[in-house]
Amino acid sequence: MKKFYYSGKGKEVPVPNKINFSLMGAVILFVTFSTMPVAVKAIPSFARQTGLSCATCHTVFPELTSFGRQFKLNGYSLTNIKTIVQKELSSNKKNSRDILKLLHIPQVSLQFTTGFTYLAKNLPETQNYNIEFPQSLSLYYGGEITPHLGAFLQLTMDATEGTFGIDMVDIRYSNHTQIGKAPILYGFMLNNGPMMGDVWNIISPWSYPYSASGVAPTPSAGTMIQGGLMGAFGAGTYGLLNNFLYVGFSVYRSAPFGTVFPPDNTSEMTIKGVSPYWKVGIQHQWAKSYLYVGTVGLSTRLYPTGISGPTDNYNDFGLTLQYEYAFAKGQFTLHGSYIFENQQFNASYGAENSQFLNGKINSFKTDASIYFRKGYKFSLGYLNYFGNSDDIIYAPDSVSGSRTGLPNSSGIIAQVDFLPWENTKFSLIYTSYFKFNGASDDYDGFNRNAGDNNSIYLQFWFLF
Numbered sequence: 001m002k003k004f005y006y007s008g009k010g011k012e013v014p015v016p017n018k019i020n021f022s023l024m025g026a027v028i029l030f031v032t033f034s035t036m037p038v039a040v041k042a043i044p045s046f047a048r049q050t051g052l053s054c055a056t057c058h059t060v061f062p063e064l065t066s067f068g069r070q071f072k073l074n075g076y077s078l079t080n081i082k083t084i085v086q087k088e089l090s091s092n093k094k095n096s097r098d099i100l101k102l103l104h105i106p107q108v109s110l111q112f113t114t115g116f117t118y119l120a121k122n123l124p125e126t127q128n129y130n131i132e133f134p135q136s137l138s139l140y141y142g143g144e145i146t147p148h149l150g151a152f153l154q155l156t157m158d159a160t161e162g163t164f165g166i167d168m169v170d171i172r173y174s175n176h177t178q179i180g181k182a183p184i185l186y187g188f189m190l191n192n193g194p195m196m197g198d199v200w201n202i203i204s205p206w207s208y209p210y211s212a213s214g215v216a217p218t219p220s221a222g223t224m225i226q227g228g229l230m231g232a233f234g235a236g237t238y239g240l241l242n243n244f245l246y247v248g249f250s251v252y253r254s255a256p257f258g259t260v261f262p263p264d265n266t267s268e269m270t271i272k273g274v275s276p277y278w279k280v281g282i283q284h285q286w287a288k289s290y291l292y293v294g295t296v297g298l299s300t301r302l303y304p305t306g307i308s309g310p311t312d313n314y315n316d317f318g319l320t321l322q323y324e325y326a327f328a329k330g331q332f333t334l335h336g337s338y339i340f341e342n343q344q345f346n347a348s349y350g351a352e353n354s355q356f357l358n359g360k361i362n363s364f365k366t367d368a369s370i371y372f373r374k375g376y377k378f379s380l381g382y383l384n385y386f387g388n389s390d391d392i393i394y395a396p397d398s399v400s401g402s403r404t405g406l407p408n409s410s411g412i413i414a415q416v417d418f419l420p421w422e423n424t425k426f427s428l429i430y431t432s433y434f435k436f437n438g439a440s441d442d443y444d445g446f447n448r449n450a451g452d453n454n455s456i457y458l459q460f461w462f463l464f
Helices: 021-035 044-050 066-073 345-348
Strands: 005-007 012-014 083-089 096-103 108-119 130-144 149-158 164-177 182-191 233-241 245-253 268-271 274-287 289-305 312-327 330-345 358-372 376-387 409-421 423-435 457-461
Touching: 005 108, 005 312, 012 149, 066 182, 312 345, 330 345
Parallel strands: none
Antiparallel strands: 005 012, 083 096, 108 130, 108 457, 130 149, 149 164, 164 182, 182 233, 233 245, 245 274, 268 289, 274 289, 289 312, 312 330, 330 358, 358 376, 376 409, 409 423, 423 457
16 A cells, blocks of 8 residues: 655645555554553564563553553663673773673564455445455564663565565663652654654554554545654654653654655655654553643644745644553553644645645544453544635545545544454454545545445454
């Protein structure tokens, strides 16, 4: 399945570094498991490194537990197995430091997924009842590189092209200090997307639904912070004060992979300068429950085509929430996000590629799940994208277009998971749309209804 991100024009644009959002949900789940300690799954690399089961960091991948969140924030550097260590003595010969620390076993894992998709109405001139085999095949490196430094790296096969490309990257250094009696965890990170370093399961690529069909249509509109800059280079820092206040800040710069480099006049959606991203939130852990509330923001200027001239500008601000309650036989989890995006189409409006100079997209998502430790999970989510009309950006087109010129889409996603083993999962996902790309009936101007995109998706996933 070709990989895309939202262009801000109601169109999907190929991602330069071959990120596949249809696979991203599953991948993210795996990553999250591997980076956090809850009753969930992690990539086996992390389990081998720590000597802990996947359930220590996850409930059901990729949802992280409190321990899992700390594991990721601490740079994936917790180890509990034999290591090869080289020390260096200080000048006074009294102290020493580790200058090399390698795990005794390789930190490599392999992930495989396959899926079956049924659409309420098949896409024009295509078959229905489609099987993706494989849907994804990924190679992971995960864990400590050296003291205080760790990484999560993923290479994924493009099922349509049969080639491997970089999918997800998160490299981080972490350490500890304190102010008075208040402990501070701080770190520095390099990654390839604004939300890659996130440890909460609220916004893409870590949000529900964690798995998705590579065949079923998805709404054309979306916000930049929810995947628009995946494939860029990001550098940032973060801190957690007294295990309560989290603050993170990063900047992003275009770093195309698998396409024109350096960017030139043929490049698309190239960042002008750098795009700042920030996240601030507070968390609290009680005996059986956990709460996180926070804000997140992104500001970016993009050249729709080329590397000079006017830009299209996007400013995102979001409110996020995550709540967990543990009971004797499992856990209840609730997520919620509301994203506001203001758009200024300086370049597109001047080139007559947008009807108006200014636009707006809002995104509201929420999901709730109940996980039973015997290996069952039941989830229900709701999504709603809505914004200003634009007959050029949201033009009629078969399946992916909008007859009304509106980006509005809403629907529900219900999911049942069965995990017979910690590294194996069967998922059944039903998606139903109330509106799709602006309307319920004949939304694309080619007699396709929102309900025609309803889908049943069955996926099998394992990681070893």
